[in-house]
Amino acid sequence: MAGFGYELIYTFLTALTVLFFDYGQAGYEKLSYTALIFLFSFCCLTVWFFRLKQNGKLIVTGILLANILTLRLLHIQQPSFFTPHIYLLLIECFFTAATSYIGARLMIRFVRIRLLCIACLFLLTVLSFIRMLTPITTGFFTALLLLLILLSDEIRLRWDKEKENARSLHMISLLPFLLLIILPAALLHFPDQPYDWKPFVAMWDHVTTAAGRIRFDFIPGDDAVIGFSDNGSLFSDLRSDEKEVLSVKTDFDLPCTLYLRGIVFDSFDGRKWTVKKTTSLPGATLDTLETLSGVSNSDVNPGDIIKNLDLNLTYLDNKSAYLFAPLKINELRGNTEKILQKDGSYCFKRYNPYRFEIRESFYILNSDNPTFASYMKNLSPPDASAWKQTAQHLGTAYLKEGCRYEDYLQYRQFIEDAYTQKIDLPPALEQELSELFKDAGSDYEKCKLLEEALGKMDYSVSTDPIPDQVQSESDFLSYFMLDGKKGYCSHFATSFVLIARSMGLPARYVQGYRVKVNKKGTYTVNTGRAHAWPEVYFEGIGWIGFEPTPGHFAATDWAMRNESETEKPEYSIPEYARRQEATDLSVPVPKPKTEKSPVFRFSKKMFFIPVVSLLLFLTMVALAGKLYRMSTYRKMNDRQKYICLSKENLHICDQLKLGIRQGETLSEFATRLEESIGENARAFIPGYEMILYGGSESILPDLSDAQQSRDALLQYLKQKRRLQYLWQKLF
């Protein structure tokens, strides 16, 4: 039984593999159950046929013929089922089973063929893996199962151990474990996309974050904006360092330039900016309130002047004491307990925590829109009621102490004190400036003209060191505006602030990061983005930033409502974001094939006809065989008859499990027979012994002894095993 199972497994799996790969290449997605049943049946019959002896082979042939007859009869009755397709399928399954059996026998018997099959199956696996072959999925796993069986067999054969010659039993007993390996893979549903390793990436992030956190705690803090040589110094060469310091994630599609303010300076000594004047007032909040009060108090549509945007800021490799945020912060969301306002900017109570994240809601000004300048002409500082109304409208955060109208007045006084030092301009510069500002209608226009003029100068990251004789603001202006005339952002920002102050405008020098955004997304800010720019205070709107550095443009503007939308859309849809056109319908998409499952209607005739035809066939074969044997027996001489009868008697003894044992002599066997059945059963043995060992052909034992034994044995067989008795009688 084990041997039958062993050969059947090899045959069936080989046949399945061949069929699945063949149909897969033809474009089919699966095989019908009809095909599988046919294949399995033919495999069973093939294996059985070759394992049985003559009578068994006849029975199998009978079964096959009976089935063919049944099919033929059924075809007449159900022509819709028995289409040519079915017959082709039958023939294909039959030949696949037969050839697979031959292949399986060769695999079982010859090592080289087995190794060749292992190599072929491995190759099939690899080709399927890299999509050069497209088997039906089940076929791939069938091939894998066959490969595992071959491997386990081969490993066992090469294993130097004490073992019985029972390869088949060993393999069959291990088959459940092999199925346990294959079945989960075959039954689970897998995605079509490659694996994205998200959990592992997340785990890796956790590990690196933890490691970074530990390392971060050992790094000393830094007051300076990373990317600048020193606190407020104007050194000669900028340090180039591409270290990533911030990550900015925007959720708006407005192209603009974000100026993330860090440190705000008030005093310049010709060489370096410092902070000399401090206030505990929340300058940033007061600035926002002033802007909003001014805008809401004016006639313009607030949406034309300001927009409320949000961004998420994450600190990367940056241990700064300052929170980088744009002007006009509306609200900070996150771990705000660690943040306080100081001198017009935000800073941490201690240094920023590792990978600090915060959401910043701010207002951006439509400052690069040409009509913004005309708005700026009609500015007026808000009164107390407008202030209170705005604060109440914005929320309770704006009603608390530090944000009252009185605080605002106090803050304005601070601005006057801190950011409006009188500066004596060099005469040549004063003359140039007066020429520049001659057509300016307002202070804002003057600032814009100054911004433009400075923007036309030369930008250079490598400049000569500031001469030693430059010891004041005037000296610096003389040096830079009249002699040097080239520098980088710090120089231009400083010049702008000093000139603005000379015009009587409060101006301050700011260091931070400049980030140009085009659309919604995440932007990584490295030290190369460190920047300095000036901010000027205008009553009624608060601080406004300018960009005097050559080659840098703020470019923040959007269409106002009174402008034509066709001339200046609010934002342009990037090309990639447009909806994809529908695919070309002229080329038809091939549908996946599925082998059709024909409809089969079962009727009682389908059961009876093959059984009856099989029985008829067997009966005919039995009768024919019996007649043949009887005829042959009649032609034998007595000696031959005795031998024939003795062999038959021994065969009956085997069926009764009383056959002669290994190492047992005939006399011992005879004794045993007599004990089990009776004296008559052993009667043939002495004669048989004489024939076997007598040597002479003339020895002739009594035939009746053999017949007597036969009768006794048959009688005993009839009592013990009736079925085998019938078989014996028939065949």
Place this chain on the structure above:
Amino acid sequence: MQRNRIILAILWLLSVAGISFYGGPVSYGLFTVLTLIPVISLLYLLLVFMRFKMYQEFTSPGIVCNHPVPFYFTLQNEDLFAFSGVRVTFHSDFSHIDGLSDRTEYELLPHSRIKKETNLLCHYRGEYEVGIRSVVLQDFFRLFRLTYQNREPLKAIVKPDIIVLDQLENLDMDSVSDRPAPHSARSLDSTIRSYIPGDDIRRIHWKQTARLGQLCVRNMTGEEKAGIGMILNTRKISEDPAVYLPSENRILETAIALTLFFKNKNIPVDLYWQEHEKPKQLCVDSADAFSGFYDAMSALSFDTDLSEEPFYEDLILHQHLYQKQLLILITPDINEEAAVFAQKVTDNDCDLMICHISDEEKKDLPFEKSTITVRSIPTSGDLGKYL
């Protein structure tokens, strides 16, 4: 096994790379299969570990050193799946099993058993584990190996071997057996013992009998032949069984062999040793006595904490010891205490033979060798050759 593991690891890594680039049931399926192979192999090993049965026994009631006893062991598979690789290792430090190798691997098909009948040979006297030491299981892909110790080890109590000596080298038996004891007619009886039915009534000590209220007889040592005195040093020389077992075994073998030899020559032997810090003495002058002596030697336990100095000092005080024709000291170590004892013996004009049981020959002996016979006897080898 290593090769199979390496192949599987390489294939698994390739499949991991594969699923990073290709989706679909083929790539993920292959990855799953390669991941499940070691898992199922381990599961199989676990099942075999839980279901595997083995039996071992030796049928002989008493085991004697160097005498083989029948040994049987059975490996059994009562399940429906085959046990692909089972290897059994045996205790081999102090015993040996014929015909079975530690390297043999067995395959057990479903409902099959392997029964082996062989012989167990114990090399040393003592109590120790014999038979199966551990079992090594391997899975059908030869990826993993599981070793576990035998949870029910067989313990054997092995008696020392009785070696029959034909002669003793450099020992004149005639002089030992015929030399009269230094005994005078008026020497006092050295011992008195209780009356045993069969004793000569002329030997009854009436005074002691009246005093004690029971019949006592004299032990007239002067009337008996001069015997042999044998002193055993029963100090355990090490806690490591590989060291002390061979030594103890040899000490006892020597004592038994010599006692048997003298008993066969009709020469009584008086043995002295210490056990559990108490001095013990036994006289072997008959077959029955020898049987009792053999049992005593089989059960003798050596002690690590034994102090030799008081033992030797006590022996020195036994004056009758010097009346022996020959004193034999069997010791694993010839130290200062033994040397003092040896010196005392020789001072009393008594012959002394020291059997030094050791694998290293002691070169610097703490006494003059010419007066004392020293036999170096290693812990292994034919004892007769050394005696």
